[in-house]
Amino acid sequence: MSSNEIRRDYLLNQWVVIAKERKRRPTDLVKKAEERGVGVCPLCPDNEHMTPPAVLVYLRSNGGIRKERDQNGFRHKNWLIRCVPNLYPAFTPPDKDKVKVKESPVLANAVGHHEVLIESPRHNEHPGAARVSQLVHVINAHVDRLNDLSAKPYVKYVEIFRNHGRDAGASLSHAHTQIIATPFVPRIVDEELRACRRFWTKTGKCLFCDILRKEKDGPRFIWENDSFFVFAPWASVHPLEFWILPKKHQSTLLDVSQGEINSLAKAFRACFGGLNSLLNDPSYNFGFHMAPSKEAQDYYHWHLEVYPRLAIWAGFEKSTGMFINVVPPEDAAAELKEAVQAKEKKL
Amino acid sequence: MSSNEIRRDYLLNQWVVIAKERKRRPTDLVKKAEERGVGVCPLCPDNEHMTPPAVLVYLRSNGGIRKERDQNGFRHKNWLIRCVPNLYPAFTPPDKDKVKVKESPVLANAVGHHEVLIESPRHNEHPGAARVSQLVHVINAHVDRLNDLSAKPYVKYVEIFRNHGRDAGASLSHAHTQIIATPFVPRIVDEELRACRRFWTKTGKCLFCDILRKEKDGPRFIWENDSFFVFAPWASVHPLEFWILPKKHQSTLLDVSQGEINSLAKAFRACFGGLNSLLNDPSYNFGFHMAPSKEAQDYYHWHLEVYPRLAIWAGFEKSTGMFINVVPPEDAAAELKEAVQAKEKKL
Secondary structure, eight states: OOSSEEEEOSSSSOEEEEOGGGOOOGGGGTTHHHHTTOSOOTTSTTOGGGSOOOSEEEEEETTEEEEEOOOSSOOOOSEEEEEEEOSSOSSBOOSSSSOOOEEETTEEEOBSEEEEEEOOSSTTOOTTTOOHHHHHHHHHHHHHHHHHHHTSTTOOEEEEEEEESGGGTOSOOSSEEEEEEESSOOHHHHHHHHHHHHHHHHHSSOHHHHHHHHHTTSTTEEEEOSSEEEEOOTTOSSTTOEEEEESSOOSSGGGOOHHHHHHHHHHHHHHHHHHHHHHTSOOEEEEEEOOSSGGGTTTOOOEEEEEEOOSOOOHHHHHHSOEEESSOHHHHHHHHHHHHHHHHHHO | OOSSEEEEOSSSSOEEEEOGGGOOOGGGGTTHHHHTTOSOOTTSTTOGGGSOOOSEEEEEETTEEEEEOOOSSOOOOSEEEEEEEOSSOSSBOOSSSSOOOEEETTEEEOBSEEEEEEOOSSTTOOTTTSOHHHHHHHHHHHHHHHHHHHTSTTOOEEEEEEEESGGGTOSOOSSEEEEEEESSOOHHHHHHHHHHHHHHHHHSSOHHHHHHHHHTTSTTEEEEOSSEEEEOOTTOSSTTOEEEEESSOOSSGGGOOHHHHHHHHHHHHHHHHHHHHHHTSOOEEEEEEOOSSGGGTTTOOOEEEEEEOOSOOOHHHHHHSOEEESSOHHHHHHHHHHHHHHHHHHO
């Protein structure tokens, strides 16, 4: 057993990482909120020694980008992007590549990776306020890490996600994304894959291409450019939830061209800029949803789901798996559309 | 269509109430946290006119309890328990008993009930600090409302839950439970029922009776009395999560005898008292999980799940449906066990 375990629920197909490596005493949790954000930022330039050696560094070089890794005692300086292992990882690499994941039907090893991608040397360069050129580096680094991690034999899925603001669970305020590589395909991804495969088998079409066609020019449309489409989903779980979809059928970020990465950076800047100005920089989570393997490339369509954290899920939601959303997505789309357009005019 | 809709997710078997009746403008959500808890408490005695007429009132009468309803213009005073319709309901009763629920595969009517059960005339009489005699009234009132609501032809499930503290989504601090009656069986309940039915078909046993046998005297045991068993579940999603199970096989709260209600009240007082003293009155949610129909009575075992809100679910959990819990349930059980025992000695 690796020291972190993953346990299956008694009943549900729901797995929980029992994170002994980042383990806290129960009473440590009392003051958690107050302890945050105090002191020196370990992700800012000149504090590189406060993190483990970077697995990826972008450096400026002859008008282009040079990609490096830190060595054990050495840390690169003057970086544009840094990606480091999480100091308190939920998933850790195995001793060797061949590893037994499942120990029993209710117990597995938490083998994998858990990384922090530092999006900019500037502490507050979050997507809603970032330079588009910097966002291009961020997305390129996502692609690089996805490429590297998904090639490992014990990795079955790579989740790239962002927690922004305390209410969204961010413990560090420096602009960063997290990357977790897991040893099996997680429940929600699996459920999505099954639904898309069923639709594809029945109709010969991609479900998301179909959604895109239906939501185009509809009451939930928010924004688009040449390559990306942004809208509030029909059954939005979160107030102000929005999704970003590539217009072309693509199953993972690995399919995206350099020109499309530029368009995605612009979509980030426009949408998160609009969200910021509408709601005064609210907390949010986002996560990429991607096909875990080539097998799903015909029927699965990658996209980004953004969940502003404006309401608190409570006893009803947790007990039933049903959600109560107090902002209809049509209203959310109307307000976001206006805010994004206003922001774009100013840029 | 009733004015509140329930929409199904594009892919997942996940339904969302689009709560137009409690609808907020997106920008209303900005200041939500600050607005709470200000001013007069609408659930305190003498403010009965601030709520809709009660559907159930417990009054003291000749050494026993008399049960009444408020009439339109009239409100009973000097009550022990009051249950009122929620002013901003997520689910509302239909015009007539026979009603079409599903409008399409992705759209349903939010018919049902949404009630607030005021647990005591004393503002702060929460389970961790309540008199056991008052908790007996509370549980009796749960049973009464469950009886009444589950008999309605358009009700398929009744969820009784509690949000305690701001971090758990409580907008009112007066001691109260909420009751929501839904027009179909929610996803998590349905998944649990299927799992229990499979186990029962295979082994002839109740899955929860089996869990109880295995967790007895184990490292996750917390507390027990003659009728109830309390433990931290194997794959706890939340730090300090615990479940309360009846020792006897019972499928809903309607099966519980008056003597067992007294034991359950004591279990509430002991466990929530221990949780309070261990973590200085943390926010939490709890929800009853019960069989929705007689069909499930042999294989489903009702129980209460309690989720302290000590950590924030973030991008990873929301995108994957996998959870990271930083307190192993064995540690949680050890600390809760000690805290509950210490509390009991003082009582």
